[in-house]
Amino acid sequence: MSQSTPAVKTVEQREQVVILFAGDSGDGIQLTGSQFTENNALFGNDVSTFPNFPAEIRAPQGTLAGVSGFQLHFGSVELYTPGDQCDVLVVMNAAALKANLAKLKQGGIIIANADGFDTKNLRLAGYPEAANPIADGSLQNYVLHTMDVTKMTRAALEGTPLGMKEKDRCKNMFVLGFINWMYSRTLERTEGFIRRKFAKRPDLLEANIKVLQAGYNYGDTSETFTTRYEVLPAPMPKGTYRNITGNQGTALGLVAAARKAGLDLFYGSYPITPASDILHELSRHKNFGVKTFQAEDEIAAICSAIGASYGGALGVTASSGPGIALKTEAMGLAVMLEIPLVIVNVQRGGPSTGLPTKTEQADLWQAVFGRNGEAPIPVLAASSPTDCFEVVYEAARIAVEHMTPVIFLSDGYIANGAEPWRFPQAQDLQPITPPFAQPRTDADAGPFLPYARDEKGVRPWAVPGMKGLQHRIGGIEKEDGTGNISYDPKNHERMVGLRAEKVRRIADSLPPMDLAHGPESGDLLIIGWGSTFGAIRTATLELLEEGHSVSHLHIRYLFPFRKELGTILKRFKRVLVPEMNSGQLRQLLRAEFLVDAQGLNKIQGLPFTSTEIRQRAEQELQLINAHTA
C-alpha cells in the first residue's frame, strides 16, 4: 500500500447516476455491474439495470461484436428505467468506447483502461491508423480518466503463485473497487460475495480481494481523482427490500404459487436464451417440491409439463419465441384437456432465431392467436422485474383455478434487468384453490362426468389415483359432459363456445382496472404493456409535471381484455400505444374497441428511452391543441 498521504478529496452529492460498464464479453463486465448494483441497492438507492451482451459466448476479443455492457441507474429518487443517457462510461478497451460513446452525455465521465487502447485494440475496434481517442484529444467534450488497469492488477498480485492469465482475470475487481471508492461505498458486501464465490479456491479468493482493495485504494491515493460522489438513499416506501431480476422473480413466483396451491411444481424446459436462468434458479429449490426436467426438445418440455399437470402437479414450461412456436400443438392439447399449465415466454428479437440476446415484444400475436383451431388461452404480461413475480403468480392462479393453460409474457429486458423488490410475506399472497374432483364410492349414481362445469365454466380436476373418477381425455373433440369422442357437429360448436366462454369469464372475477398515472379522462392516454412500463411512466410523470393532460394505462391482462377497457379508451381525445413491435397491441385495441389508436414503434432489440416516448407524446399533444385551437 502507498505510504503517501491521501490527497484531499471533495465529496459531491448526486441525485441519480447512470453508469455504463463496457468491455469484452470475457472481461467480467456483467459481474462488475451486478455487484455494484447490489451494493447500491443494499445502501438504499433505487436501482434499475440493463445488461446488454452479445449472443456469442466469446466473440472475437477486442471487436465491436464482442462488446458486453451493463447499464446501471441508481439514485436517491425513485427510478423506473436504466436511464436514457449515461453520466459515466467505464470502458475496458477501444471497442467498448466506440460502441457506447454515443450513449454518454456531453461532459460525462469516461474511465478508460489504458491497456485496452494499444495498437491492436485500436485496430480491432476499427479506429483509423494513428488515431487513439484517449490520447489524441478527440474526447475533449468529456472528462477523461485513463488508468492502467492491467498493469496495476498485475502489480497488486506480484508474488502470488497465479499465472498471468489468472491474474488478468481479476482486472474487473480493480474497476469494481475503484467505482465503489468513487461513489463512497464500502467493500464489505462485495468481499463477502467473493468469499462465497471462491470458497473452494483460496488462492483466487485472496487475489480477487487484493485487487478489489487495490482499485479502491487507487482512488484514495491517486491525485488524478479529486472528487468522490455520494448518492443518498431513496425515499422508497417503508419495508424490507431485496434486489431481484425478472427471471428470478418469475422463478420465485412459480414456487410461491405452487406452495400456496398445495401442489408440487414441475418445470419442463429446454435451454434457450433468455429464459434459461429460470431453469437454473428453479433447479436449486428441490426442497420446495420443485422438480425440474431438462427435456430433449421444446415439444417434450411442454408435453412433460402437461403430463405432470395431468398427474396433479402444477406443470410449467418456459421458452422464448422460437421455442414457443414448437410448443404450439401441445398448447392446443392443453386447451382441449382443460388442465392447468403455465407457459412462460421470455421474448427476444424475432422472427426465427432473430436476436437471441436482445429484447422485443413481438410475440403478442403469437400468444393470442398462434394455434390451430379456436384455442383461446389467457395471456398476461409483466411490466418490470418485480412485476414478473406478481404476474406469473397470477398466471398460475388462473391456470389452476380456471383449469386452463395460461401464457405469461416477459422479455429479455426485464428478465435480465434488476430492481429493488419489497418482497411480500407468504401469508399475504392470494390463496389458490385447485378445483379437485371428489373421489366417488360405489354408492355414487351415474358415471363421472369429467367435463361437467361449475358456474365459472370450469371442469373438475380428477387426478389419477382418485377412486371412481377414471376417465379418458384427449385432443380429439369431446362430447360435452362425458369427454367421450364426439364428431357431432352441434356438439363441436357448443364445445368451442364453452371453452371460449370459460376463458372470457376469467375477466369477471378480476379487480377493477386502474390507470397507472394521470387523470381519469383528458387529452392523451398512453397505453403500454410489458417492459415499456418504466419508460412510459417516466415520460408521463415529466409531462404531468409540466401541466399536460396525459395519462398512462398499462395492460397486464392482454387476453381476454378487461371489460372496462373500452370505456376508459373513450374518455381520452387521443390514444398512443408505444410498443417494441410494429403495432400488435394497437391492432388488437383497434379491432376490439374501434378506437383510432396511434403507434410508437421501435424494433431495434433495445428498450425505449423515456425521451423517445416523451417526444412522440408531445407531438400527439400538439395535434390535440391544434385541433382545439
Place this chain on the structure above:
Amino acid sequence: MTTANEVVNGAGAPKVSYASDQEVRWCPGCGDYSILKQVETVLKEKGRPKEEIVFISGIGCSSRFPYYLDTYGMHSIHGRAPAIVSGLRSVRPDLSVWMITGDGDALSIGGNHLIHLLRRNVNVNVLLFNNEIYGLTKGQYSPTSPEGAVTRSTPMGSVDHPFNPLALCKGADATFIARGMDRDVKHLREMLLRADAHRGTSLLEIYQNCNVFNDGAFEVFTEKATKAANTLFVEHGQPLVYAGGTRGIKLDGFTPVAVDLTDGTHSVNDLWVHDERDSFKASLLVRIFDDPRKEGALPRPFGVFFVADRPTHEAKLNAQMALAREQKGEGDLDALLRGEQTWTIA
C-alpha cells in the same frame, strides 16, 4: 413408495372388468383387438385398482386404445406420449403407467422422444404396435415398411431403408426389450406380464396385422405352415432352437449361424444359450432381422431379448428431492422470498 411392479394381486380379489363403456371402433379383423384382450386379461390377473392405472397414447389407430379401458387415460398428440409419460412419472411414481404407440408414432414423429425415454429409463410399459404401415392416414409407408414397399405414397416402392426397432432401442440403452405378436396370444400375455414386472422402460414391440392396408405383413411368422421355420422363441437359459427342435442358432465368432440339429453335424450343446442379462449378446440378437423372403434368412426372434437393472429416472429424481430436503430442510417460502441480502427502509 410403491411401484406398479410391487403391487401384488390380492388373492381372491373379485374379478372386475377393466373394459370401459365405449364401443371398440377398430376395423373388424384388426390385430389390435387381440392385444386389447390380452392387456385386459393381464390387468385382471394383476388386479391393481383401476384408478391407479394410466394409459397414455399418441396418435394412430393403436392410440385409441385408452378409450376402451376403464382406467385413467390420455389420448395425446402425435409422437409425444413419451414426453407426457416422463412428466407424469416424475410427479407420480406411485401409478402403473402404460404407453400405447405405433410404428409411425414412436419411430417417426416421436422418434426423438422414444430414445430419450429409453435412456432415462422412465418406469412405463411401452406397447409398440408395429404394423409396418400408416393405417389411420390410410396406407402410406411407415419407418418400418421394408424397402420397396408399394403403398399409396410409394407407388414405385419405398426407397427408404427401414428401422430395426429393437436395434434402435438397444442403441438407446433400453433396459427391457421384447417382441411378441398379435396372433400368438399365449406368448403375448407372457410378454405383457414380463414387461409389467420390469422396473424401468419396458419396450415391447408387437407385430400387429393391419388387415386393411398391409394385410399379411407378418403372416410368415404367424401362419401355421411357415411359423416354425421362420420364428425363434428365445427363453432365458435355453439354447436357441426353432423349427420344432430341428434347427438351432450357434455363434460363429460374432456371427449367428443357423444349423441343422438332425443331420448329426450339430447338437444342442453347440448352440447359443440365451442370456437375457447379456448386453453384448442382446445387441447381436436384436440384429437378427433378416427378410424372411430371402433364401437362407435367419428366423425372426421373439421373446425377452434383454433385461437390465438400472435405477429409473423418477427414482433418481426423487432421491435428489429427498436429499435436498434432508440437507436444507423443507423449503421455507418466506426465507426464499427474502433471499440472501436485504435492506430495510424505516
